[in-house]
Amino acid sequence: xxxxxxxxxxxxxxxxxxxxxxxxxxxxxxxxxxxxxxxxxxxxxxxxxxxxxxxxxxxxxxxxxxxxxxxxxxxxxxxxxxxxxxxxxxxxxxxxxxxxxxxxxxxxxxxxxxxxxxxxxxxxxxxxxxxxxxxxxxxxxxxxxxxxxxxxxxxxxxxxxxxxxxxxxxxxxxxxxxxxxxxxxxxxxxxxxxxxxxxxxxxxxxxxxxxxxxxxxxxxxxxxxxxxxxxxxxxxxxxxxxxxxxxxxxxxxx
Amino acid sequence: xxxxxxxxxxxxxxxxxxxxxxxxxxxxxxxxxxxxxxxxxxxxxxxxxxxxxxxxxxxxxxxxxxxxxxxxxxxxxxxxxxxxxxxxxxxxxxxxxxxxxxxxxxxxxxxxxxxxxxxxxxxxxxxxxxxxxxxxxxxxxxxxxxxxxxxxxxxxxxxxxxxxxxxxxxxxxxxxxxxxxxxxxxxxxxxxxxxxxxxxxxxxxxxxxxxxxxxxxxxxxxxxxxxxxxxxxxxxxxxxxxxxxxxxxxxxxxxxxxxxxxxxxxxxxxxxxxxxxxxxxxxx
Numbered sequence: 085x086x087x088x089x090x091x092x093x094x095x096x097x098x099x100x101x102x103x104x105x106x107x108x109x110x111x112x113x114x115x116x117x118x119x120x121x122x123x124x125x126x127x128x129x130x131x132x133x134x135x136x137x138x139x140x141x142x143x144x145x146x147x148x149x150x151x152x153x154x155x156x157x158x159x160x161x162x163x164x165x166x167x168x169x170x171x172x173x174x175x176x177x178x179x180x181x182x183x184x185x186x187x188x189x190x191x192x193x194x195x196x197x198x199x200x201x202x203x204x205x206x207x208x209x210x211x212x213x214x215x216x217x218x219x220x221x222x223x224x225x226x227x228x229x230x231x232x233x234x235x236x237x238x239x240x241x242x243x244x245x246x247x248x249x250x251x252x253x254x255x256x257x258x259x260x261x262x263x264x265x266x267x268x269x270x271x272x273x274x275x276x277x278x279x280x281x282x283x284x285x286x287x288x289x290x291x292x293x294x295x296x297x298x299x300x301x302x303x304x305x306x307x308x309x310x311x312x313x314x315x316x317x318x319x320x321x322x323x324x325x326x327x328x329x330x331x332x333x334x335x336x337x338x
Numbered sequence: 339x340x341x342x343x344x345x346x347x348x349x350x351x352x353x354x355x356x357x358x359x360x361x362x363x364x365x366x367x368x369x370x371x372x373x374x375x376x377x378x379x380x381x382x383x384x385x386x387x388x389x390x391x392x393x394x395x396x397x398x399x400x401x402x403x404x405x406x407x408x409x410x411x412x413x414x415x416x417x418x419x420x421x422x423x424x425x426x427x428x429x430x431x432x433x434x435x436x437x438x439x440x441x442x443x444x445x446x447x448x449x450x451x452x453x454x455x456x457x458x459x460x461x462x463x464x465x466x467x468x469x470x471x472x473x474x475x476x477x478x479x480x481x482x483x484x485x486x487x488x489x490x491x492x493x494x495x496x497x498x499x500x501x502x503x504x505x506x507x508x509x510x511x512x513x514x515x516x517x518x519x520x521x522x523x524x525x526x527x528x529x530x531x532x533x534x535x536x537x538x539x540x541x542x543x544x545x546x547x548x549x550x551x552x553x554x555x556x557x558x559x560x561x562x563x564x565x566x567x568x569x570x571x572x573x574x575x576x577x578x579x580x581x582x583x584x585x586x587x588x589x590x591x592x593x594x595x596x597x598x599x600x601x602x603x604x605x606x607x608x609x610x611x612x613x614x615x616x617x618x619x620x621x622x
Contacts, residue, residue, distance in 0.1 A: 295456075297434075298460060
């Protein structure tokens with residue numbers, strides 16, 4: 085069997101961070117990100133402190149740096165945007181390495197890059213230490229609307245199934261000597277995508293039928309056995325609280 | 339217990355299924371069923387045979403009230419399917435457990451345990467009751483050790499067995515399987531037969547796999563063109579070459595249904611006699 089999407093981001097382990105309740109981790113992540121984005125961009129040392137905090141979490145969870153860095157690829161489009169900022173922005177110019185760059189653009193680019201990276205790394209750490217099912221449970225406990233949790237649950241479950249179907253269609257195309265060589269071949273690929281959409285839609289109907297057959301009446305019961313202790317909340321709060329302390333100092337020095 | 343088809347013992351609770359005069363046309367005008375009668379006694383094992391397009395799936399979807407609105411009536415353990423009666427419909431869906439053809443359609447929760455718990459949880463079970471239900475259902479299909487795995491990490495045969503567990507957990511009156519052997523390798527096919535054989539539940543197996551019907555079911559019903567064209571002991575039905583030929587049913591090459599004992603234990607002649615040709619052309 086092909087490895088699931090659920091396992092692409094998740095790294096199995098049994099650390100303090102892994103054991104924290106998922107909803108506490110989710111809240112902690114959101115709080116951390118809020119603190120980071122509200123920090124003035126000129127306080128360079130504060131961002132270093134945030135990064136150190138995340139490194140601490142990664143060490144606690146025994147997540148190797150390589151694991152995190154490889155998953156940071158999703159950030160690339162934002163990095164490109166951040167790198168363009170100093171070139172295209174119009175304000176006072178400074179010369180860096182022989183290039184005339186906008187000072188404001190440099191700061192904006194740094195702002196996006198630093199805050200974005202911290203958010204991405206924090207999210208990767210959450211995903212690496214919380215399996216998909218626990219995340220869904222966490223969202224449910226946080227009273228996220230039922231429909232959204234269901235949609236997320238189906239994405240987790242059927243991501244692989246749809247990907248496998250897409251693979252099979254590609255293999256079937258290529259087995260009949262199809263190769264996407266020029267733009268005209270886009271039509272074939274688009275038709276494949278259309279067929280995939282129809283198939284997925286029909287599968288959705290069959291799944292709904294199977295759900296109705298087992299008494300589905302609008303609520304998705306995820307079995308939730310884990311008791312939630314106060315200590316879990318306290319441990320999870322450590323990261324955003326430490327970040328908040330950094331932010332306060334940064335604000336006071338302004 | 340006999341149940342004459344033209345009788346009036348409509349609320350007979352010893353009948354797992356009691357379908358009378360069922361006719362149904364899809365909204366596009368295609369009529370799939372033309373007056374189907376089907377009586378299945380509690381504890382019986384019945385195969386529903388028929389070519390593609392015979393109306394088998396349409397019939398199955400009537401059994402738990404997914405499709406309604408045509409003529410005729412469906413009763414499950416004496417309770418009539420009424421689309422307006424939401425409470426009744428819930429009970430009907432508990433009583434009729436359908437195992438669909440593609441386990442990927444049936445298994446939609448993040449883990450096997452969640453999926454098996456889905457049905458009983460919808461019925462209102464929680465906590466230890468729910469857990470023991472789930473454990474028993476997984477035990478019954480020999481899948482206890484995969485409870486915490488995501489369904490897409492199981493083999494196809496395992497997924498099929500888990501799919502059976504998901505409906506067993508609802509403690510159904512009748513278990514309906516739609517093409518249970520499709521896409522199974524021979525070993526998984528045999529394992530599934532062993533699981534099904536061990537269950538103490540009324541069984542309706544919809545299949546093209548005629549030897550499987552002979553192995554599992556003492557009685558076979560042939561549905562063709564939206565009507566029941568034959569109903570009798572599986573050995574007799576499969577031994578009727580003219581009937582099979584007429585309704586596009588074929589035995590595997592070299593298979594002689596008379597050469598194996600077929601399923602007999604517990605078979606009580608329900609008063610149908612042998613093959614009961616419902617249409618004059620059925621070849622008897």
